[in-house]
Structure formats: structure tokens, C-alpha cells
Amino acid sequence: MLRTDSLDKSFTLHLRNGLRIPVLHDVNLAVHAGECVALTGPSGAGKTTLLRSLYGNYRADAGHIWLRHDGAMIDIAAAPPRTVVQVRAATLGYVSQFLRVVPRVPALDIVADAARGLAPDVARARAEELLLRLNIPRRLHALPPATFSGGEQQRINLARGFIGRHPVLLLDEPTASLDAENRDIVIAMIRAAKAEKIAIVGIFHDTTVRDAVADRTHDVTPLQDAA
């Protein structure tokens, strides 16, 4: 489903005299349908950088990110912006660590808007179901999440990531701000996604979660600063 080929990524900080931070070098990662790969490595190693590169949020310097989209293999690292927009709509889902709230949009709409190929009323029903499953009480559904707690926001984010049933799902610390009960619900959701043949790449600091969902790990090793 997803395969990187000699991926390199560094940051050049022009505001700090062009300081160059190499983060990823020669990363080769392959993920198959129905499989969950956990990215591991110390803080600052580049796990989030890798995940964001897979999503096309960060630009790779060299190498390829091959993804099966619409029956063909497409290179996210080289795709034009419009193609990346289409890939994200149809194939690639992402749950970031924090919800980016949109002013005035109710939680239910945020989730329903992320549904794929569903009629609006079906999407809303499905969104409601997912929110309830994640223990977001009905009274919160009509409110914009700006005032929600960290854990509530993260569960809105999860509902939004899972409603699309994208064939490939990227998860950055999806359970970081959740209590044990909600964490177990997310574990069950990830397992159900795998059973639906969804390929998952995730960062899970919580070893309970990682052991419960990951088929294998991919270690991201810190690079020496070249500066």
C-alpha cells in the first residue's frame, strides 16, 4: 500500500544562519494492507517528521513515497499539490496529535465533513455514532470544539480520522491525552480498521497501545547534526 524508497529529509533554518538539521536518511519503509507499523525512536529522532512526510505535509529532499491511489502507484514526494489534495481525499487519512479547531464549526460537522462518499445525512449519522462511541456526549456535538478539553479534542480528531475509512491511515500519538477507558476504545478501533484491510503507520508512546495494535516496529534513528 505504502513504500518509501531511500527517503531523505532535512530542515534548513535560514533564520539561524542556514543551520541544517538532517533528520531522515535513507528511510525504507513498507506497509501492507491490514498491517500496522509503529514508528519508534527517541524524542527528536524524526518520527513525526517521517509521518508528516508520508502525508505530504513535509517535503522530502530525496527519495520516493509510493502509495497505491486509485489503482496506480503514485509518488507523494513528487506529486503536484492538486494530486496530494486528491490523494488525501481518497486514500490517505491522518490523525495529528492536536486538533486544529475551525472557528464556529460544530464538532459533528467537523467529523461529518471528513466522511468519504457518503450522503450528507448518512455522514452525520455515522459521525454521531463515532462520537458517541468515543464517549463524546450528545450535548457537545453541536458545539465548536474550541472550548473542549484536550482529550475531548483529540477524540474529535480521531473520529474525523476514522470516519473516512481511508485505505492508509497515519496516526501521531492518537492516545496521548486519553484516559484508559478511551484508550481501549481507540485500540479496538485501530484493530477494526486493520480487519478492514486498512494500512496503518503510527507513533504510539504508550507501549500498551503499541503492543496491542502494532504488527511490527520501524526504528527511526537520530542522525548526527551536520552543522
Added chain:
Amino acid sequence: MSEDTLLSASRLTLRFGAVPALVEVDAELWPGEVLAVVGESGSGKTTLLNVLSGRLRPQSGVVWYRDPEGRLHDVHAMPLPALRALHRSDWGFVHQNPRENLRLGVTAGGNVGERLMAQGSRHYGRIREEAIGWLRQVEIDADRVDDLPRTFSGGMLQRLQIARTLVTHPRLVFMDEPTGGLDVSVQARLLDLIRSLVSRLGIAAVLVTHDLAVARLLAHRIMVMQRGRVVEAGLTDQVLDDPRHEYTQLLVSSVLQA
């Protein structure tokens, strides 16, 4: 010009004396897509919008527009009446200052209905009904329909301008700082309105803004301008989260969170 671009500009250059307002600027827009143009004051954003929409002629370069029948038009070689007709029908223009676009001596309903009449609608009752419908969409009370714009607040004027612009169902809207000069809560409301209208109606837009958060919220793609040049362009979240050009990095680091 690739298969289905709505608007395609290449190598636009325009200098005002020694001031390089546009230098070799390329831009493309596809149907239903929102393109943000960001950059500091004086970087050429408004000039670009004016040149793209045919309101200002570049010294060199060309702008192509594809009409609904698939025919290409060189925007700066079109006869003036044809360009005016485009501005009345397929296109819309939202000015930073709504007073530039509104007719201050005409009622709110008249401001909205006038665009329909310019398009050839003649049925008064239906025009009024549609005008009221649009006022409602932009959250202006229907009972303000017969009031003059000067009795409206800044945010209401901006919403009235948006209603006036969208009533003809344009395929392409040019917006210059549509939320500029408004207080934050009014801005949020207006942004939400623009966001939902643009996505629901499938409108393509070129949106000039100096606010990166506005660009992130509304735009699929972004162009960063500095001294008349496009220094960086791409997917909005990519450019804002992983900026490569020194100027973009400066722009991104100067705001709290975008």
C-alpha cells in the same frame, strides 16, 4: 495550459517606475480550488489580483481564462464589453473596502438584486426574493433589505458585498483581504461563511490575505510573494509547516500560530 485550468497566467510583469509590483509571475487555478496569495504590504498581491482579473494590464505576460464552454480567452486581449460581461456573470470581485463595490445610494436588497438585473433578470418579485435569500445566507436580517448600506456596520457591509458578489453564482471569485479591518469575532464568522459557501458552491477563488491563518483555513494552495516575485508556492499546509524560502520562514515565524 493544462487540460482543465480555469485561469492560467504566465510571466506577468508590471513595474510602477522603479517599483517591481509583479516580476515574471506564473499562476494557475483549477475549478473549485482556492489559491491564497500572501506576502507583506507592498509585495504585489493586489496588483496580481487586478492583473489576473483584467482590471490592470501587465507590461508583459498573459492571462488565459477558460469559459464554461471550454473556450480560452486572453483576458487582456478581450474586447472591453466581453470583459465587463465576464465580471458581471462568471466572475466576482470582493474588495477589501466593501464601499468600493457597493452602491451606497441603493438599498441592501437593491445592491444584491442589481447584479441579477445586470445579468438579464427582469422579474421584480423573484429578484427581491433571491436578494432576501442571499441576505439570509450572509446572516443579514431580512428586515434590513430596504435599508441603505450606510446604516450597516463594517462587518455587515462586507457580508453584503459577498452576497452581491455570489448572487450570480460566479465560477471564479477574486477576493482582496475580505476580512481585513474587521474585529476578530466578525472575522471568524465571515471566514466560516466564505468557507462554507466556497465549498458548497464549488467556487474557485484567488484570495489575497496577509493573514496566514486565513490562508490555512480557506486555501488549497498558497503563493508567497515578496517584492513582486513569487518566492514559494505549493500546498498550503506544506508551505506553512515546512517553509523553505528564507522569507516564508520569516513570515511563518512572525505569527503566533497559523
